[in-house]
Amino acid sequence: MTTEVSLTRALDVFSRLERVLGEVIVGQKDVTRRTLIALLCRGNVLLEGVPGLGKTLLVRTLSHALDLPFSRIQFTPDLMPTDIIGTNIIRETGGDRRFEFSRGPLFANIVLADEINRATPKTQSALLEAMEERTITVGGTTYALAEPFIVLATQNPLEMEGTYPLPEAQLDRFMLKITVEYPSLGDLVRITTLNTEAAGIVFPSPVATGQDILDARSVVRDLPIAEGLREYVARLVLATHPGSAQAPTMVRDFVQYGASPRAAIAMILAAKAHAFLSGEVHVRPSDIEAVFLPALSHRIILNFKGEAEGASATTILRDVWQKVPVL
Amino acid sequence: MHSFREVVAVLERRDGRLRGMVWAGWVLAAAACLAFVLALVFALLGHPLPAWAMPLLAAAGLVAAAVAFVLRIRARRPRCRLLLEVDVRLGLDARLSSLLEMEERGGPKLFFERLFRDVVRIAPDWKRALPIPRCVPFLAAATLLGTALALALPLLSLHPARSRDVGLGPSSSAAIAPAALDSGASEARDADGAPVLNLTVAGSPVPATSTAGLSQRTLSEILSELRPALASSSAASVPGSDAVTGLEREDADAALHQELESLQKRLEAGGQAPSAHEIQRVRDAAAATSPDLAKTVEAAAAASDMDALRQTISQLLSPSASQAAPTTHSTRSDVRSSSDEPSKSADATTDSPPPSGAPAAGASSGASTGTKGSASPSAAMPNETPIFESGVGEVAPVAAPLVVGESGGLSSYITSGVPAERAPDSTGHGPTWRLAPGQVQSLLSARDLPAGAAEIIRDYFQRITEETP
Numbered sequence: 001m002t003t004e005v006s007l008t009r010a011l012d013v014f015s016r017l018e019r020v021l022g023e024v025i026v027g028q029k030d031v032t033r034r035t036l037i038a039l040l041c042r043g044n045v046l047l048e049g050v051p052g053l054g055k056t057l058l059v060r061t062l063s064h065a066l067d068l069p070f071s072r073i074q075f076t077p078d079l080m081p082t083d084i085i086g087t088n089i090i091r092e093t094g095g096d097r098r099f100e101f102s103r104g105p106l107f108a109n110i111v112l113a114d115e116i117n118r119a120t121p122k123t124q125s126a127l128l129e130a131m132e133e134r135t136i137t138v139g140g141t142t143y144a145l146a147e148p149f150i151v152l153a154t155q156n157p158l159e160m161e162g163t164y165p166l167p168e169a170q171l172d173r174f175m176l177k178i179t180v181e182y183p184s185l186g187d188l189v190r191i192t193t194l195n196t197e198a199a200g201i202v203f204p205s206p207v208a209t210g211q212d213i214l215d216a217r218s219v220v221r222d223l224p225i226a227e228g229l230r231e232y233v234a235r236l237v238l239a240t241h242p243g244s245a246q247a248p249t250m251v252r253d254f255v256q257y258g259a260s261p262r263a264a265i266a267m268i269l270a271a272k273a274h275a276f277l278s279g280e281v282h283v284r285p286s287d288i289e290a291v292f293l294p295a296l297s298h299r300i301i302l303n304f305k306g307e308a309e310g311a312s313a314t315t316i317l318r319d320v321w322q323k324v325p326v327l
Numbered sequence: 328m329h330s331f332r333e334v335v336a337v338l339e340r341r342d343g344r345l346r347g348m349v350w351a352g353w354v355l356a357a358a359a360c361l362a363f364v365l366a367l368v369f370a371l372l373g374h375p376l377p378a379w380a381m382p383l384l385a386a387a388g389l390v391a392a393a394v395a396f397v398l399r400i401r402a403r404r405p406r407c408r409l410l411l412e413v414d415v416r417l418g419l420d421a422r423l424s425s426l427l428e429m430e431e432r433g434g435p436k437l438f439f440e441r442l443f444r445d446v447v448r449i450a451p452d453w454k455r456a457l458p459i460p461r462c463v464p465f466l467a468a469a470t471l472l473g474t475a476l477a478l479a480l481p482l483l484s485l486h487p488a489r490s491r492d493v494g495l496g497p498s499s500s501a502a503i504a505p506a507a508l509d510s511g512a513s514e515a516r517d518a519d520g521a522p523v524l525n526l527t528v529a530g531s532p533v534p535a536t537s538t539a540g541l542s543q544r545t546l547s548e549i550l551s552e553l554r555p556a557l558a559s560s561s562a563a564s565v566p567g568s569d570a571v572t573g574l575e576r577e578d579a580d581a582a583l584h585q586e587l588e589s590l591q592k593r594l595e596a597g598g599q600a601p602s603a604h605e606i607q608r609v610r611d612a613a614a615a616t617s618p619d620l621a622k623t624v625e626a627a628a629a630a631s632d633m634d635a636l637r638q639t640i641s642q643l644l645s646p647s648a649s650q651a652a653p654t655t656h657s658t659r660s661d662v663r664s665s666s667d668e669p670s671k672s673a674d675a676t677t678d679s680p681p682p683s684g685a686p687a688a689g690a691s692s693g694a695s696t697g698t699k700g701s702a703s704p705s706a707a708m709p710n711e712t713p714i715f716e717s718g719v720g721e722v723a724p725v726a727a728p729l730v731v732g733e734s735g736g737l738s739s740y741i742t743s744g745v746p747a748e749r750a751p752d753s754t755g756h757g758p759t760w761r762l763a764p765g766q767v768q769s770l771l772s773a774r775d776l777p778a779g780a781a782e783i784i785r786d787y788f789q790r791i792t793e794e795t796p
Contacts, residue, residue: 002435224434226424228411281438282425327412 002222007281010216013208014040014277017065020204024061025054026194027187033277034178034294035062035152039213040220040273043175043266044131044151046116046166046298053180054191055154059112060203066213067206068109068148075119077162081126088139101138106130109146109210113153117163124170127151131173148213168257168301175266176291177298216276223272225283230268232326233288237264239320240300248323250316254306259299267295285326293317331426331443334453335406341457342409343400348463350399351392355470358388385474392470413456422446579615584644586612591640600633 014036021032031047035058038045047055056072063070073084086104090097105111106127116124130136134145153174155166171177183191195201239246240258251258270291271283278287293314300313329337362384369376403409410424422442429439446453586609590601601609606625614621623639 002437004437007435007437222435222438224425224428224432224438226411226414226421226428227407228424229421231407280420281441282420282422284420286420327408327415 002219006215007219010212010219011276011279013212014216016207018277020065020207021058021061024194024201024204025058026191027183028054028058028180031058031178031180033274034176034291036277037270037273037291038175039148039150040217040276041175041266041269042148042150042217043269044173045153046171046174046177047152047154047180048157048177049154049180050158051156053182055180056112056114057201059110059152059154062152063110063112064203064205065207066110066210067208068210069146070110070112071105071108072112072114073105074114075116075123077118077120077164079119079123081123084123085126085130085136086138099139101141101143103143104136106136107143107145109148109150111149111151113151115155116153117155117166119164121164121167121170124164124166127153128170128173146210148210148217171298172260172262174298176270176294178294179297220269220272220276223275223280223282225268225272228326229271229283229285229288232285232324233264233267233271236288236292236320236324237261237267237296239324240296240317242303246324248319250311250319254302254309254311254316255300256303256306257301259296263296263299267291270295289321292321331430331439334423334446335410335427337454338409338413338457339403339406341454341459343403345457345459346404347396347399348459350395354392354395355388358384358391362388389471389474413453416456417450417453419446419449422449579612583609583612583616583620587640587644591637591644594633594637594640601636 018032018036021036022029025032035045035047037043039062047058049055059072060070073079082104084104085106086102088099089102091100111130113127116127130145130149131151134147134149136143136145155163182188235246237259238244239248240251240255241247242252242255242258244251244258247255247258267288268283271287274287274290275281275283280287296317297313300316302311302313302316306316362381365380365384366376406427407424410427411421413419414421414423422445426439426442426446428434429442450456586605590605590609593601610621610624613624620643624643
């Protein structure tokens with residue numbers, strides 16, 4: 001049960017974490033916060049943005065700030081599943097040969113899956129078990145991953161040639177999809193200043209441990225959310241389904257499949273984490289609004305008409321948000 | 328300082344009341360719409376709306392509203408929704424509903440205390456989330472008053488119709504609709520304390536303006552309806568009544584006529600003066616017809632002037648006199664002159680003009696006019712009841728038929744049979760005639776009229792009582 005001490009400590013840890021991330025990742029406050037939300041909720045993050053916006057830098061900075069094992073996997077078309085999860089190899093010790101599991105880069109606390117859409121679906125699917133169950137099964141043996149575990153994948157929305165779009169099952173396992181936008185003029189100037197000075201980018205010293213993250217997760221889960229808001233989240237998710245009575249016209253016209261129950265869970269947890277990071281001890285409607293798009297935008301599958309007319313999931317979800325009232 | 332449970336309890340009570348009031352309002356509005364539609368349908372069909380319909384609807388609407396109010400209070404909505412609504416209204420960012428969540432499902436006490444502190448800090452006057460409008464008591468009072476009026480007014484308007492069955496007495500006549508008394512007619516009370524209507528005669532500065540809603544039947548039409556009934560009534564009049572009416576009076580007239588004819592023949596033949604026995608017989612016959620006539624005959628006989636006696640007898644035997652004789656009684660008291668009007672002796676009857684403001688019946692026949700004048704002394708007695716006492720077959724026709732309630736023609740209503748009396752001129756606008764509807768019943772009782780005729784008369788007085796401005 002959360003106490004005054006644990007609450008204060010958790011808040012302190014994450015405020016420091018947010019601050020140090022903001023010192024390196026300039027002009028991406030929302031991205032930083034949403035990444036921390038996923039970290040607090042035991043979720044995974046899909047970072048989408050054109051190259052050069054600091055996606056990889058964000059993950060590296062986070063790993064430095066958390067003092068946790070970090071591994072980076074550059075996804076390419078010839079990348080094999082064993083390359084990321086590991087494989088059994090024959091080891092000979094004193095004339096005795098036996099299979100020994102050689103752990104892949106997934107065995108880390110923070111995993112950066114860079115340009116995940118460049119790998120084949122087979123390799124992408126190798127992440128599924130790790131991302132959801134936090135385990136890896138090789139040769140009939142299941143290995144547990146260390147907590148906290150988080151996969152931060154990046155993908156480039158522009159270069160689609162030679163890429164393999166993530167399957168829906170894979171997408172659904174990402175708690176949040178964070179779109180990294182271009183920084184503003186002032187932020188861009190600051191970025192250039194930071195990266196062109198003599199010292200260059202100085203990664204932060206660790207400000208939190210793995211245990212701090214786990215403690216903060218416990219505090220976040222204790223945060224109450226009103227039953228009315230929980231029902232509100234459910235109505236929002238149901239409204240993304242074209243067959244639902246609450247679905248707006250745009251959803252009925254352009255959506256083939258709506259968000260899953262996992263999306264509702266992700267929204268509530270993310271709203272709790274957002275409230276926590278805002279210093280609140282309960283979930284507010286504004287917290288739900290803050291995580292509505294990141295939690296649902298990658299879970300809406302457009303139909304042919306939607307694709308043909310260039311409808312985007314974000315536009316449709318904004319319409320859903322306007323059409324579904326809190327009360 | 329309230330606890331969270333107290334806050335929730337108060338909010339639930341207020342919410343129940345508000346929703347109950349809303350429901351009650353809807354039910355009342357539905358009842359009003361139903362009443363409107365009902366009235367519209369009846370108006371379109373051309374049927375009058377039954378008098379009991381509106382009070383019934385009003386009572387039913389009120390009861391249904393009360394039931395809806397109670398049911399809505401009892402059927403409380405989920406607390407989570409109520410508190411979330413309060414959160415939204417007060418800008419509490421779901422604090423109250425989160426508190427409820429923590430109270431019901433458990434949670435860190437730290438969060439609970441902090442949230443409740445925030446609630447009290449942000450919205451110290453949390454009751455305003457569910458405000459019971461200040462106008463609600465007034466609206467409720469207006470609703471009740473309106474319903475009470477809807478109940479009372481039709482009942483009041485029903486009163487005369489109801490009183491037809493139970494009889495009109497002084498107490499019942501006091502319940503005449505105030506609207507009828509206020510609109511141009513001033514209220515007064517007769518000697519019995521019964522209210523009477525003051526009607527200003529034609530030419531009075533006080534106009535009788537409103538004719539809306541009055542029956543468009545003319546007075547002559549009403550009288551024409553009355554005549555056959557009255558004729559049959561006179562034929563079937565009950566012997567032994569106080570007034571000399573019907574067949575009895577016809578017999579008495581015939582006997583008097585016979586006595587006078589024989590006496591006249593003897594006087595014209597140069598005979599002697601009538602003996603005391605003959606005079607006694609003529610006087611008895613005249614007395615059977617009319618006490619005044621008996622006095623006239625006795626005075627003529629006492630004069631011992633043969634010419635005068637002959638002249639008197641010829642006058643009495645003349646057709647106009649024979650018609651006027653009964654009319655003397657009929658008009659004697661139907662319209663009572665004001666008490667200050669000088670009484671006239673029986674000797675001056677033939678030449679006396681009708682009293683000022685006399686009813687139109689007086690102008691209808693020149694022959695009867697003089698005779699009416701002879702009747703006025705007795706009619707002018709202040710304590711005498713202004714009921715039309717004599718024969719019922721003498722209702723004089725109206726000279727100028729007027730629509731009931733027509734402005735300026737109210738004097739035409741003061742015809743034979745109308746229980747009216749001249750009121751003291753308090754306004755200075757001229758002579759005023761008071762109509763005493765409460766005496767209609769006693770009039771009808773005294774007349775022992777057949778049911779049909781009584782009904783027509785009663786209906787006539789009811790109309791002019793309710794709708795006379």
